Amino acid sequence: MASEIRMLAPVCLIENTEGQLVVNQEALEILSATKNPLVVVAIVGLYRTGKSYLMNKLAGKNKGFSIGSTVQSHTKGIWMWCMPHPKKPDHTLVLLDTEGLGDVEKGDKKNDTQIFALAILLSSTFVYNTMNKIDQRAMDLLHYVTELSNLLWTVSSPDLDGVEDTTNFANFYPDLVWTLRDFYLDLEIDGQLITADEYLEKSLKLKEGTDKSLENFNLPRLCIKEFFPIRKCFIFDSPAHWKKFAQLETLRNDELDPDFVQQVAAFCSYIFNRSKTKTLSGGIKVNGPHLKSLVQTCVNAISRGDLPCMENSVVALAQIKNSAAVKKAIAHYDQQMDQKVQLPTETLSELLDLHWACEREAIEIFMKNSFKDVNQKFQKQLETLLEARKDDFYNQNMEASSNRCSALLQAIFGPLENEVTQGIYSKPGGHFLFIQKTEELKARLRKLCRNICSPNSLQVIPSYRQTWLSQ
Structure with a gap:
């Protein structure tokens, strides 16, 4: 298997030509031949910030992914480099280097976010x-593209064979590694030294309060924490004097800042030892053909226009997530009621108590899974559906009670009907015997009704049998 994935240099996986993303068939053929499980590491960030240098270090090379030394962005689209995983036998390491964000020559934010979203969807780290x-800008951008990735996955995943549970996107999300280049702050809070990880978690800490400004502050942090439960932060000093940046590919480690060399080594060690295998919903371990299908599906979805513009992305995502939350809540209600309710119930209040308990659980599930439910539109929709189900259970309960009592009456008074038809009581003293027999059957009916029938059930007894009971 190793011979199938030894690439001497990266190839372009997704070409970006004048803002149009096109999948490179040569790269797809390489993926098709890669049957090992994949560990996919993708990197995204502003252009001219040293992304390609880090990816080359993960490849164990000084050169490979293009490193520019001018203000012009070098990497275009998404480039792929596959190799045997250095720490996981029978696994393939796939490195994805992406076009830098914010290239002033391109000036296309929509195209930036498409590449950003694809990197999230394709990677396991x-x-x-x-x-x-x-800073807030970087956090807002990550939050926004995370939402777009969620939306893109939701609308495109039905095209993927064997992929289920598209609403449970958190399980599909990659681990997050936040790298800070040319870090200049002191890692210190209130005079106490902190780690890079603690700095990241402090930056994601929520503020208490309910006003709109705090909600806007907390929302990106909530989403990042939800979608990236596994987070790691690395800080890097400047690698060398800025005049040497143009020769960075050729510099030996002893010509670089020692702290930077150590920081890069720690970063590579973490990626090699902690990065997980790319996994789809349902526990499917992604191999080359799976990743090929995922690339094609996501790029096709973008080409169809399924990835909305910034102004509409949150609205579209809220529509999808809240609709899914309603379905999940209703499914829970139906499951619980089917398990707990045996029709007919002893009393109407027993049925209502079960309904209200299951309704509370359903609403809690909706609240947990909803997203920006403006004016409680979807919660009201859920409440309407639950009310309709309550009415349906009430009608089913009455019908079941009626059927049970009708069957009970037939079983008890049916023989008496036959005896009357046969003329058994048409003789001297027959009326007295009929009254006596009727009272015995009425007593038996009352006893059975106390044990198995709803008190309301007697209301639906056919009128001629009501006449018997009143004699």
């Missing part, structure tokens, strides 16, 4: 490369 510090 997602490296977010930013400069200097964690």
Whole structure:
């Protein structure tokens, strides 16, 4: 298998030509031949921030992914480099280097976010490369593209063979590694030293309060924490004097800043030892053909226009997530009621108590899974559906009670009907015997009704049998 995935140099996986993303068939053929499980590491960040240098280090090379030394962005589209995994036998390491964001020559933010979203969807470890510090702008961008990735996965995943549970996207998301280049702050809070991981978690900490400004502050942090439960942060000093950046590919380690060399080594060690195998919903371990299908499906979805513009993305995502939350809540209600309700119930209040308990659980599930339900539109929709189900159970309960009592009456009074038809009581003293027999049957009916019938059930006894009971 190793001979199938030894690539001497990267190839372009997804070409970006004048804002149009096109899959490279040569790269797909390489993936088709790769049957091992894949560990996919993708990196995204602003252009000219050293992304390609880190990816070359993961490949164990100084050269490979293009490293530019001018203000012009070098990497276009998404480039792929496959190789045997250095720490996991019978696994393939797939490195994805992406076009830098914010290229002033391109000036197309929509195209940037498409590439960003694809990197999240394709990877099992997602490296977010930013400069200097964690700021609100970088966090907002990650939040926004995370939402777009979620939306793109939701609309495109039905095309993927064997992939189920498209609403459970959190299980599909990659681990997040946030790399900070040319870091200049002191890792210190209130005079106490902190780690890079603690700095990241502090940056993601929520603020208490309910006003709109705090909600806007907390929302991106909530989403990032939800979609990236496994998070890691690395900080990097400047690799060398800025005048040497043009020769970075050729510099030996002893010509670089020692701290930077150590930081890169720690980064590579973490990626090799902690990055997980790419997994789809349902526990499917992704191999080359799976990744090929995923690439084609996502790029086709983007080409169809399924990835909305920034203004509409949150609205579209809310529509999908909240609709799924309603379905999940209703499914839970139906399952619980089917398990707990035996029709007919002893009393109407027993049925209503079961309904209200299951309704509360359903609403809790909806609240847990909903997203920006403006004006409680979807919650009201859920409540309407639950009310309709309550009415349906009520009608089913009445019908079941009626059927049971009708069967009971037939079983008890049917023989008496036959005796009357046969003329058994048409003789002297027959009326007295009929009354006596009727009272015995009425007593038997009352006893059985107390044990198995709803009190309301007697309301539906056919009128001629009501006449018997009143004699």
